[in-house]
Amino acid sequence: MSTAAPVLHGESPKAPPSYLQAGHTIKSWLLTGDHKRIAVLYLISVSVFFFFGSLAASMIRIELVSPRGVMLESDTYNKVFTAHGIIMIFFFLIPAIPAVLGNFLLPIMIGARDLAFPRLNLLSWYLYVAGGLCGVLAIAFGGVDTGWTFYTPYSSMYSNTNVTLTIIGAFIAGFSSIATGINFIVTVHKMRAPGMTWFRLPLMVWGSYATSLIIVLGTPVVAITLLLVVMERVFHIGVFSPELGGDPVLFQHLFWFYSHPAVYIMILPAMGVINEVITCFSRKRIFGYHFIAFSSLAIAGLGFLVWGHHMFVSSQSMYQGMVFSLLSYLVAVPSAIKVFNWTATIYKGSVRFQTPFLYVLGFMGLFVVGGLTGLFLAAMSTDVHLTDTYFVVAHFHYVMAGSNLIALLAGMHYWWPKMYGRLYNKKLAAISSALIFVGFNLTFLPQFVLGSRGMPRRYFNYLPQFQDLHVASTIGSWVLAAGLFLTAAYLLASFRQPKGMAANPWGGRTLEWETTSPPTTHNFEGQPVLQHGPYDYRPEPAAVGVKELAH
Amino acid sequence: MNFPLMPDQASNFARPYDALFFVLTALTILFTILVGALVLFFAVRYRKGSRVDRSGAVESHLGLEITWTAIPLLLGLVMFWWAAKLYVETRQPPKDAMEVFVIGKQWMWHLQHSNGVRENNELHVPVGVPVRLTMISQDVIHSFFVPQFRIKQDVLPGRYTQQWFVASKPGKFNLFCAEYCGTQHSEMGGYIYAMPPQEFQKWLASGGDKKRPNQPTMADLGKALYDRLACANCHGPQDTERGPSLYGLYGAKRRMTDGTVVEADASYIRESIKNPYAKINESYQNTMPEYRELTEEDLLNLLAYIRTLGTAKAPGPVLGNAGPAQIGGANR
Ligand SMILES: [Cu+2]
Ligand SMILES: [Cu+2]
Numbered sequence: 001m002s003t004a005a006p007v008l009h010g011e012s013p014k015a016p017p018s019y020l021q022a023g024h025t026i027k028s029w030l031l032t033g034d035h036k037r038i039a040v041l042y043l044i045s046v047s048v049f050f051f052f053g054s055l056a057a058s059m060i061r062i063e064l065v066s067p068r069g070v071m072l073e074s075d076t077y078n079k080v081f082t083a084h085g086i087i088m089i090f091f092f093l094i095p096a097i098p099a100v101l102g103n104f105l106l107p108i109m110i111g112a113r114d115l116a117f118p119r120l121n122l123l124s125w126y127l128y129v130a131g132g133l134c135g136v137l138a139i140a141f142g143g144v145d146t147g148w149t150f151y152t153p154y155s156s157m158y159s160n161t162n163v164t165l166t167i168i169g170a171f172i173a174g175f176s177s178i179a180t181g182i183n184f185i186v187t188v189h190k191m192r193a194p195g196m197t198w199f200r201l202p203l204m205v206w207g208s209y210a211t212s213l214i215i216v217l218g219t220p221v222v223a224i225t226l227l228l229v230v231m232e233r234v235f236h237i238g239v240f241s242p243e244l245g246g247d248p249v250l251f252q253h254l255f256w257f258y259s260h261p262a263v264y265i266m267i268l269p270a271m272g273v274i275n276e277v278i279t280c281f282s283r284k285r286i287f288g289y290h291f292i293a294f295s296s297l298a299i300a301g302l303g304f305l306v307w308g309h310h311m312f313v314s315s316q317s318m319y320q321g322m323v324f325s326l327l328s329y330l331v332a333v334p335s336a337i338k339v340f341n342w343t344a345t346i347y348k349g350s351v352r353f354q355t356p357f358l359y360v361l362g363f364m365g366l367f368v369v370g371g372l373t374g375l376f377l378a379a380m381s382t383d384v385h386l387t388d389t390y391f392v393v394a395h396f397h398y399v400m401a402g403s404n405l406i407a408l409l410a411g412m413h414y415w416w417p418k419m420y421g422r423l424y425n426k427k428l429a430a431i432s433s434a435l436i437f438v439g440f441n442l443t444f445l446p447q448f449v450l451g452s453r454g455m456p457r458r459y460f461n462y463l464p465q466f467q468d469l470h471v472a473s474t475i476g477s478w479v480l481a482a483g484l485f486l487t488a489a490y491l492l493a494s495f496r497q498p499k500g501m502a503a504n505p506w507g508g509r510t511l512e513w514e515t516t517s518p519p520t521t522h523n524f525e526g527q528p529v530l531q532h533g534p535y536d537y538r539p540e541p542a543a544v545g546v547k548e549l550a551h
Numbered sequence: 552m553n554f555p556l557m558p559d560q561a562s563n564f565a566r567p568y569d570a571l572f573f574v575l576t577a578l579t580i581l582f583t584i585l586v587g588a589l590v591l592f593f594a595v596r597y598r599k600g601s602r603v604d605r606s607g608a609v610e611s612h613l614g615l616e617i618t619w620t621a622i623p624l625l626l627g628l629v630m631f632w633w634a635a636k637l638y639v640e641t642r643q644p645p646k647d648a649m650e651v652f653v654i655g656k657q658w659m660w661h662l663q664h665s666n667g668v669r670e671n672n673e674l675h676v677p678v679g680v681p682v683r684l685t686m687i688s689q690d691v692i693h694s695f696f697v698p699q700f701r702i703k704q705d706v707l708p709g710r711y712t713q714q715w716f717v718a719s720k721p722g723k724f725n726l727f728c729a730e731y732c733g734t735q736h737s738e739m740g741g742y743i744y745a746m747p748p749q750e751f752q753k754w755l756a757s758g759g760d761k762k763r764p765n766q767p768t769m770a771d772l773g774k775a776l777y778d779r780l781a782c783a784n785c786h787g788p789q790d791t792e793r794g795p796s797l798y799g800l801y802g803a804k805r806r807m808t809d810g811t812v813v814e815a816d817a818s819y820i821r822e823s824i825k826n827p828y829a830k831i832n833e834s835y836q837n838t839m840p841e842y843r844e845l846t847e848e849d850l851l852n853l854l855a856y857i858r859t860l861g862t863a864k865a866p867g868p869v870l871g872n873a874g875p876a877q878i879g880g881a882n883r
Pocket of ligand 1: 310
């Protein structure tokens with residue numbers, strides 16, 4: 001880097017090519033160490049899995065139009081909902097925001113050239129793909145029918161489907177998240193630009209950091225647990241099956257020890273995205289920065305202590321249940337804090353109703369409903385009736401699927417110009433954001449009622465009295481699908497638009513908007529030095545603090 | 552318009568449960584509307600270009616943060632406490648409850664009354680009488696769910712769990728399996744018939760739906776099995792060197808070779824028969840043969856018989872009173 005010209009907005013005449021232009025061979029993509037290219041690889045692969053997961057979802061919804069089924073056998077149905085769950089959770093929701101948006105933005109946001117371990121980052125993508133292939137093979141060889149929860153002893157002793165292969169897939173994918181998590185943690189600790197103190201970090205970075213902590217602490221537990229299932233299944237080493245002297249409930253403890261925090265692996269990065277978007281489109285510094293940052297850490301910590309709320313009817317002792325219920329109420333508080341702080345951010349702002357902000361509105365709606373319905377399930381008595389019914393299905397779709405997906409879309413629409421240097425058709429974007437919001441609610445609101453009326457989940461056949469609500473839900477899923485297809489269409493079409501776009505179309509006041517769009521391979525020309533924190537949305541902001549440092 | 556959120560209220564738990572449910576629903580709607588309205592109102596009022604006063608906006612406010620931390624926290628604690636109290640009741644069956652034994656297996660429910668009447672996928676119970684279900688699975692985990700009663704409890708292999716209810720009105724109610732258990736999980740259901748007590752007594756005495764009166768009771772069957780398997784060779788009225796006496800075993804405390812003290816509840820006794828080497832009585836060695844081929848039904852009958860040999864806490868409850876959902880600590 002010999003050039004000493006100011007790099008604000010990357011207008012330097014001799015600027016090197018963008019990361020997209022930096023090499024055109026397939027090899028230059030598949031062997032890249034560039035976090036941005038890896039993010040693009042992830043985006044493509046995550047989208048493929050999302051497509052198949054959604055395909056499975058729509059098969060489920062069509063099947064449930066009739067109380068006796070439409071086209072599938074009950075065994076096939078069980079395999080389809082299992083495939084839906086496994087694909088969506090392990091191969092879409094968990095990696096989506098961290099591995100795509102986090103990977104792309106985290107280094108840029110803290111003024112670094114790349115993640116701390118670029119090759120580990122690439123390895124994590126390959127692990128993800130390898131894990132995914134195992135999953136695909138398991139489906140190709142006939143599928144799995146255990147549900148994504150793999151409850152023992154069904155999974156370890158009774159199911160005669162491809163449990164082992166699927167578990168190996170999930171196991172490998174787990175290492176992919178661990179690699180990403182370690183990379184993020186080290187990067188945030190070691191690679192921050194001069195002047196980028198902890199409390200000048202954009203909140204997206206705090207969210208990713210908290211997520212990484214959960215990933216690194218939790219994923220090994222589930223990986224080993226799943227491996228134990230395989231051991232029992234293949235070598236008959238008794239761990240979970242009472243026939244072999246094991247304890248089936250032990251599996252649930254170990255599984256939920258990871259899988260409850262996994263909910264926060266999905267939601268914390270989503271909240272991180274919402275922070276960035278809401279402050280940018282309200283043109284006001286985010287309200288209560290410290291509270292939001294610490295609430296992420298509180299969620300990450302407390303989230304590890306509430307797993308037993310999945311087990312109020314599984315024979316856990318009454319007092320154990322009480323502790324888990326109480327802690328579950330406590331972990332709800334930091335989420336509430338975030339919602340109130342976001343609301344206060346909009347107050348006296350100057351709101352631009354652009355697509356990313358529309359998604360923020362949608363997110364707030366879904367997240368509030370999802371979070372509050374969680375309180376029914378954290379309450380021990382109501383949980384007895386509601387657990388393992390459609391109420392739970394609706395609840396976790398609101399918090400994990402809806403909120404995560406909508407935050408991902410908010411982020412994609414916000415940073416699309418950053419990633420590809422192009423804008424999309426805003427009118428279509430507004431329409432599809434409305435379709436997605438309406439479709440999502442139409443799909444899942446009826447499921448709350450189904451559940452509280454007593455419809456158990458994972459039912460292939462059901463009582464005729466539940467049909468109307470199932471039909472409504474299925475129609476909703478079509479609206480949702482229409483919105484998603486439309487989104488895919490105009491985002492892809494944006495590649496045909498001319499590039500001549502401002503580097504910072506939204507006037508963002510975080511470091512990633514201080515470089516070219518799309519950025520060059522090294523993100524910044526020279527080393528940025530921060531003068532102050534993010535989100536200076538005053539009408540006449542101080543320079544965000546990128547200063548050229550000759551070196 | 553009839554758009555119920557809940558199924559019929561047909562047990563003692565339904566009303567208190569529904570009260571909590573509706574309060575939670577009201578809070579959910581209230582907060583959703585509150586946040587939704589505030590967000591939309593602020594967003595529209597402070598939209599770009601609108602001429603409103605924007606002066607005095609702050610970036611943080613400790614008082615506000617404390618307020619909106621404290622209010623959800625307090626509300627949450629109240630909800631937690633309320634729900635926990637109700638839950639505790641659902642886990643503490645009265646001592647005089649009528650006993651029904653449940654065996655879940657892929658994919659049917661097998662139910663047994665103490666007097667020997669059996670049913671499949673159907674359960675007849677009297678209205679107004681507490682009924683305790685002692686449940687075990689023969690294979691994978693199932694869950695015994697009656698929406699109109701607002702009860703649900705997982706049914707595990709290898710150890711007993713229990714739940715109880717008082718049916719509050721006569722009728723036919725749904726029984727579902729709520730824990731995914733394989734191919735025909737959604738078929739694994741049936742009905743609970745709640746009947747006026749006299750009618751129920753008649754039904755029971757006449758031998759149930761199959762009309763087979765004067766069947767051997769579970770304890771009779773257990774005794775027959777006990778004799779056939781010659782358990783008495785080693786287990787007599789007194790402790791001998793061949794084996795400990797089972798008289799008064801129920802609910803007694805036993806010390807194991809590893810020094811732990813366990814309560815001889817249903818799950819412990821079951822395990823002692825099916826898998827005797829898992830825990831070994833302090834004064835003995837592992838000389839008892841394993842009776843692995845015994846079915847869950849056999850084991851329940853044996854338990855019923857051993858119970859007639861007296862309980863440590865006579866006239867205590869029939870199958871142990873470990874309080875919470877699970878009766879026994881087998882496999883822990
Ligand atoms: Cu959880
Ligand atoms: Cu089942």
